[in-house]
Structure formats: C-alpha cells, structure tokens
Amino acid sequence: SQTIHQWPATLVQPVGSPLSLECTVEGTSNPNLYWYRQAAGRGLQLLFYSVGIGQISSEVPQNLSASRPQDRQFILSSKKLLLSDSGFYLCAWLTGNGNTIYFGEGSWLTVV
Amino acid sequence: DAKTTQPPSMDCAEGRAANLPCNHSTISGNEYVYWYRQIHSQGPQYIIHGLKNNETNEMASLIITEDRKSSTLILPHATLRDTAVYYCIVRAKNNQGGKLIFGQGTELSVKP
Numbered sequence: 001s002q003t004i005h006q007w008p009a010t011l012v013q014p015v016g017s018p019l020s021l022e023c024t025v026e027g028t029s030n031p032n033l034y035w036y037r038q039a040a041g042r043g044l045q046l047l048f049y050s051v052g053i054g055q056i057s058s059e060v061p062q063n064l065s066a067s068r069p070q071d072r073q074f075i076l077s078s079k080k081l082l083l084s085d086s087g088f089y090l091c092a093w094l095t096g097n098g099n100t101i102y103f104g105e106g107s108w109l110t111v112v
Numbered sequence: 113d114a115k116t117t118q119p120p121s122m123d124c125a126e127g128r129a130a131n132l133p134c135n136h137s138t139i140s141g142n143e144y145v146y147w148y149r150q151i152h153s154q155g156p157q158y159i160i161h162g163l164k165n166n167e168t169n170e171m172a173s174l175i176i177t178e179d180r181k182s183s184t185l186i187l188p189h190a191t192l193r194d195t196a197v198y199y200c201i202v203r204a205k206n207n208q209g210g211k212l213i214f215g216q217g218t219e220l221s222v223k224p
Contacts, residue, residue, distance in 0.1 A: 036212075044156070044214040090155050100146070101212060103155035 002027035006091040006104035013111055019064075019078040021107050023091030026072065032094035033074040034101065035066055039087040050074060086111045116200045121219040124194075130187040132218050134200030137181040142204050145176060147185045149196040150217070156199065159185065190222045 006023040013019060025031050035047040046059045048066035056066050063082050067075045074091060091104040117135040124130040136145065144163050148156040160167055160174045162183075167174040173186040187194055199217040 043216070044212060046212070088153075092155075100158050100161065102158055106153070106155045108153070 002095075002102075004091060004093050004102060004104045006089075006107055008107060009105060010108045011110070013081050013109065015083055015111055016080045019076070019081050019085070019109070021076040021089055021091075021109075023074040023076075023104055024072055025093050028072070028093070028096065030071060031096070033068065034092040034094070035074065035076045036090040036092060036103075037087045038090065038106075044090065048076070081111045083111050085109065115213070116202060116215055118198075118200055118215060118218045120216060121221070123221050123223060124187075124190045126192060126222055126224050127189055130185075130190040130194065130220060130222070132185040132187075132198050132200075132220065133182065134184070135182045136200070136202050139180055139202050140204075143202040144204070145174065145180075145183050146201045146203055146212075147172070147174065148199045148201065148214075149194075149220075150199065151196045156214070159198075190220075192222050192224065194220065195222045196220060 003026045030052060032051050034049045036044045037047055038044050047064060048056055048058055050056050050068045053068050053071055056068060063085060064076060064078050086109055089107045089109060092101050094101050144161050146161040147159040149159055150156045160169055160172050162174045162176055164176055164180055174183060176183045197217040197219050199214050201212055203212060
C-alpha cells in the first residue's frame, strides 16, 4: 500500500540550532513531494516541492532548505533556526495520475 | 487557483447529515473541487474531489452545481469523530507544483 511518514512528530529546538525533518513515501516510485508549513491559524503555505531526485523548487525565500537524496525521501533542513520557524510542518505527495495530494502526520516544531 | 468561500463554523447533531457549502465562483474549466478535513494536530485528510458530476465515496458525497460556482460536501450520518475543520479547495488536476490554497475552512462540531 502507499503510505507517507514523517518524523519527528514533535520537536523543541533552541534558536540558532539546526533542524532536520524527514519524510518518506512507500509503495510508489518517482513521486512529487512537498513540504508545507501551517503557522498560527489554518492556512497551509507551500515551502518546497520536488519532482525528482536532486530537483527542488522553493516557493518562498526563507531560513529553510530542502533536499531529496533518494527517490522516496524528502528532507527539510535549517542551519540556524529562528523563532519564526515555529509551526506545524507537513510533508505531502502527489499521486502518479496527478489527482490528489496526500499528507503525512505532521511535525510540530517549537523554537525557543 | 481560484479562491473559495466557506462559513467559518457549523454544528450538526450526531447521526444527522452534515451539509457543508462552498462557493468557488471564479473556478476555471480545468479546476477540480477538492475537500480535505483536518483534525487538530494532524495532517489534512483527503475526502473527495470532483469536476462537474456529483461524486460519492465511502466517506462522503460531493454535489457540484451545474454552473460549478458552488458545491456541497455531505456527510450522510455524522459521528463525533467527524468533528474537524473542513477545507474546500479548487485545483487544476495536473498542477504538478502542488499549490493547494487552504482558506479558513469550516469548523464542524458534531454534537451528541
């Protein structure tokens, strides 16, 4: 079956520390992968998307970066976290026929 | 992608049908209507999508008006576990960029 997982689920990090959130997809190949952030309120902001290994598109300039070292792995990183990086981060993938985007469980990041 | 308008909140009695409206008057011909829901602290869950015909699956039914300017998500027998924020989104099916514009959604409260 096709599944998506991300971790860690919860993270508390000091300002200036690095960040690494991981996302993996199972049961599919060459998926389109996405990182979203949901800050205060309910809107989702698209951060990065990737259509293949090593291919990353950034939607907004920010303190974060993304990498895709393997076909079904997508990593969200930061070298030095800011307080404003706090939020709920979601990984997602697009089904092969372009129909639907499915989301992971989410990762709560609190920068203190 | 077109903008959607939803009521901020609704109540529904357990066991009754929940009818959630959405206006998308600027929808274009190649855009589908998608519905997601989000329970607190979890990733959005895909519910259903459609283009112009009414759709039904194991979770819900989607009724799209003939002019496609509005739609209604129907949960036929709401349970307490259906309490969540419901998002109506319009998106081009082959939009590989993954841009999903989540508005404020409708907070559905199912009451015993």
